[in-house]
Amino acid sequence: MQAWENNIRKVVPYVPGEQPQKKDIIKLNTNENPYPPAPGVVAALQHMDMDLLRRYPDPTAGKLVDAIAGFYGLKSSQVFVGVGSDDVLAMAFLTCFNSDKPILFPDITYSFYDVWANLLRIPYEVQPLDENFKICADDYKKENGGIVFPNPNAPTGVLKPLDEIEDIIKANPDVIIIVDEAYIDFGGVSALPLLKKYDNLLIAQTFSKSRSMAGMRIGYLLGNEKLIRYINDCKYSFNSYTMNQTAIAAGVAAICDKEYFRTCTQKIIDTREWAKEQFTALGFCFEDSMSNFVFVRHKDYPAEELFEMLRKADIYVRHFKKPERISEYLRITIGTRDEMEKLFAVLKQYITR
Amino acid sequence: MQAWENNIRKVVPYVPGEQPQKKDIIKLNTNENPYPPAPGVVAALQHMDMDLLRRYPDPTAGKLVDAIAGFYGLKSSQVFVGVGSDDVLAMAFLTCFNSDKPILFPDITYSFYDVWANLLRIPYEVQPLDENFKICADDYKKENGGIVFPNPNAPTGVLKPLDEIEDIIKANPDVIIIVDEAYIDFGGVSALPLLKKYDNLLIAQTFSKSRSMAGMRIGYLLGNEKLIRYINDCKYSFNSYTMNQTAIAAGVAAICDKEYFRTCTQKIIDTREWAKEQFTALGFCFEDSMSNFVFVRHKDYPAEELFEMLRKADIYVRHFKKPERISEYLRITIGTRDEMEKLFAVLKQYITR
Numbered sequence: 001m002q003a004w005e006n007n008i009r010k011v012v013p014y015v016p017g018e019q020p021q022k023k024d025i026i027k028l029n030t031n032e033n034p035y036p037p038a039p040g041v042v043a044a045l046q047h048m049d050m051d052l053l054r055r056y057p058d059p060t061a062g063k064l065v066d067a068i069a070g071f072y073g074l075k076s077s078q079v080f081v082g083v084g085s086d087d088v089l090a091m092a093f094l095t096c097f098n099s100d101k102p103i104l105f106p107d108i109t110y111s112f113y114d115v116w117a118n119l120l121r122i123p124y125e126v127q128p129l130d131e132n133f134k135i136c137a138d139d140y141k142k143e144n145g146g147i148v149f150p151n152p153n154a155p156t157g158v159l160k161p162l163d164e165i166e167d168i169i170k171a172n173p174d175v176i177i178i179v180d181e182a183y184i185d186f187g188g189v190s191a192l193p194l195l196k197k198y199d200n201l202l203i204a205q206t207f208s209k210s211r212s213m214a215g216m217r218i219g220y221l222l223g224n225e226k227l228i229r230y231i232n233d234c235k236y237s238f239n240s241y242t243m244n245q246t247a248i249a250a251g252v253a254a255i256c257d258k259e260y261f262r263t264c265t266q267k268i269i270d271t272r273e274w275a276k277e278q279f280t281a282l283g284f285c286f287e288d289s290m291s292n293f294v295f296v297r298h299k300d301y302p303a304e305e306l307f308e309m310l311r312k313a314d315i316y317v318r319h320f321k322k323p324e325r326i327s328e329y330l331r332i333t334i335g336t337r338d339e340m341e342k343l344f345a346v347l348k349q350y351i352t353r
Numbered sequence: 354m355q356a357w358e359n360n361i362r363k364v365v366p367y368v369p370g371e372q373p374q375k376k377d378i379i380k381l382n383t384n385e386n387p388y389p390p391a392p393g394v395v396a397a398l399q400h401m402d403m404d405l406l407r408r409y410p411d412p413t414a415g416k417l418v419d420a421i422a423g424f425y426g427l428k429s430s431q432v433f434v435g436v437g438s439d440d441v442l443a444m445a446f447l448t449c450f451n452s453d454k455p456i457l458f459p460d461i462t463y464s465f466y467d468v469w470a471n472l473l474r475i476p477y478e479v480q481p482l483d484e485n486f487k488i489c490a491d492d493y494k495k496e497n498g499g500i501v502f503p504n505p506n507a508p509t510g511v512l513k514p515l516d517e518i519e520d521i522i523k524a525n526p527d528v529i530i531i532v533d534e535a536y537i538d539f540g541g542v543s544a545l546p547l548l549k550k551y552d553n554l555l556i557a558q559t560f561s562k563s564r565s566m567a568g569m570r571i572g573y574l575l576g577n578e579k580l581i582r583y584i585n586d587c588k589y590s591f592n593s594y595t596m597n598q599t600a601i602a603a604g605v606a607a608i609c610d611k612e613y614f615r616t617c618t619q620k621i622i623d624t625r626e627w628a629k630e631q632f633t634a635l636g637f638c639f640e641d642s643m644s645n646f647v648f649v650r651h652k653d654y655p656a657e658e659l660f661e662m663l664r665k666a667d668i669y670v671r672h673f674k675k676p677e678r679i680s681e682y683l684r685i686t687i688g689t690r691d692e693m694e695k696l697f698a699v700l701k702q703y704i705t706r
Binding site: 002003004005006007008009010011012013014015016019027030032033034035036037041042045046048050051052053054055056057058059083084086087090094095096097098099115116118119145146173174175176199200208212213214215216217226230232233234236237238239240241242243244245246247250 | 362363367387408436440443451469499528553566568579600
């Protein structure tokens with residue numbers, strides 16, 4: 001080891017999920033949207049003023065911020081945008097979680113929370129989900145330096161009702177509560193109305209799932225003006241110009257097409273509800289999912305075996321081997337009806353052979 | 354003040370440079386390239402496979418990394434890419450500057466170094482430039498936790514010869530030395546050949562200046578494989594998917610067109626050398642610049658006065674009021690020959706009236 005390595009921040013490297021380059025596969029492993037972005041998005045990119053490429057973008061990404069604020073009926077000063085929800089969550093962790101007390105989040109949840117905490121040296125304590133994969137509000141009523149959880153939770157898909165979320169926020173007026181709503185648009189109820197009552201609430205959302213734009217990297221935070229200003233202060237001290245010209249143009253176009261958004265998310269919800277029936281009929285168990293994926297376990301077949309079998313059939317799903325509690329589950333993204341029919345055909349043939 | 358504000362990381366907000374929305378101005382204030390990106394860049398965006406938009410990008414941005422590595426004759430494992438050079442520098446600070454000893458950088462330099470140090474709580478000590486705005490190698494031979502400086506330096510434009518840079522690196526084997534080469538392509542000599550000899554050297558470059566792509570936010574680091582791996586580990590723990598599909602596609606297209614790159618940078622160098630003569634003829638003083646800007650002071654006219662006069666004529670240049678040592682200087686980006694002729698016409702009329 002060289003001497004200079006002593007000063008290096010060492011972390012256990014996070015390994016991003018597999019992105020197979022193979023074509024003609026059914027890709028149900030990373031919760032992407034099976035439908036293309038709104039038609040206006042492609043048009044916005046193709047007809048963009050190309051002279052913008054050589055110019056620095058607006059560091060406030062004002063047009064995109066305004067569009068998002070307009071969509072939710074908020075002030076623009078209540079919106080923070082970044083390079084995917086990972087960027088805005090990392091910036092929220094950096095800005096808001098500066099206590100010596102541990103932050104709290106579920107044991108089974110988005111796998112980045114502990115990664116950020118480790119990187120940024122934020123103490124944390126995980127709170128176990130109950131036996132039905134539910135977040136217990138009482139676990140979040142102890143002394144802490146902040147709270148973060150997804151709603152619906154990932155990878156379980158389980159939605160927490162708004163009154164239980166309010167219960168947690170109400171019990172913790174002195175810290176920031178981040179509700180990570182990456183999957184909220186698939187039938188969940190957003191904590192948005194609570195922003196009026198609680199100035200320590202921060203909501204994270206993303207264009208990656210419900211707006212079919214994982215490839216453009218756009219995420220955002222909604223919160224009260226003062227809190228958003230603090231986060232912007234840190235962001236401007238880290239990287240002023242995060243949103244490139246294409247992301248701003250494409251993002252605005254996506255937000256503007258409310259009808260396309262509504263239609264696409266409804267199609268996914270419909271396919272999911274139908275898929276739940278198929279999973280049940282094939283002997284799978286799962287908690288009710290309100291996201292664009294289901295988290296299923298088969299009563300007879302090990303997850304690993306089904307995962308490998310599907311992979312051989314060019315159907316990619318996600319298998320989290322750890323922790324052991326979820327090692328028998330598969331997280332399966334809701335694709336198009338056609339893709340799901342192919343999935344069930346392969347599963348049926350294997351399970352009932 | 355609410356109780357939750359106690360846990361907020363508070364920073365003096367960095368204020369990004371002015372981006373006037375007004376059209377038909379001559380914009381010489383942010384060191385953008387006056388020429389459009391390579392023709393292949395526009396084509397790459399317009400003909401992009403739009404199905405990529407809904408898919409997560411390759412987290413390694415492999416195609417872009419390979420293209421950059423190929424351009425410099427390095428291994429792909431020696432290249433780290435990010436959202437502009439600010440992103441890659443911030444990630445390098447976070448990863449590499451974890452000592453209790455202060456990092457060292459010049460007193461007059463890129464204004465983000467102290468901002469990152471403050472945000473990330475890295476101790477630092479600034480080293481004054483000499484009276485000719487030169488970095489004195491001997492100032493960097495004291496105990497430190499790392500070193501960073503731009504070459505050519507900004508906003509002075511002064512280039513440090515390679516042997517003096519090697520002198521600094523050689524004297525500091527136990528820390529990381531970042532040479533920020535944002536402006537190196539305008540006639541400077543890169544520290545690239547030193548990578549073979551020193552494994553603690555990190556070079557930062559950007560697509561924003563010499564590749565006319567400030568709007569796409571692409572920056573990169575070049576270093577030894579082990580060091581790049583450490584930085585990638587931290588990056589994957591902060592935000593795995595930073596480069597969106599359009600940035601990857603556009604970046605690859607830009608790198609591929611070597612001839613366009615050579616022609617454009619040469620045009621800017623030629624205009625700069627001609628502009629130096631004009632500045633001298635009009636009574637301006639300056640150190641020799643090897644970047645795409647000149648840092649000038651007039652022997653009779655205050656900087657503030659010239660700045661305001663030019664602004665009224667719709668010509669935007671940059672005036673750093675602080676520190677006092679440079680308060681009488683203007684940083685003027687090299688535009689097209691036509692833009693510069695207009696600048697000199699306005700200056701001449703004012704100065705010789």
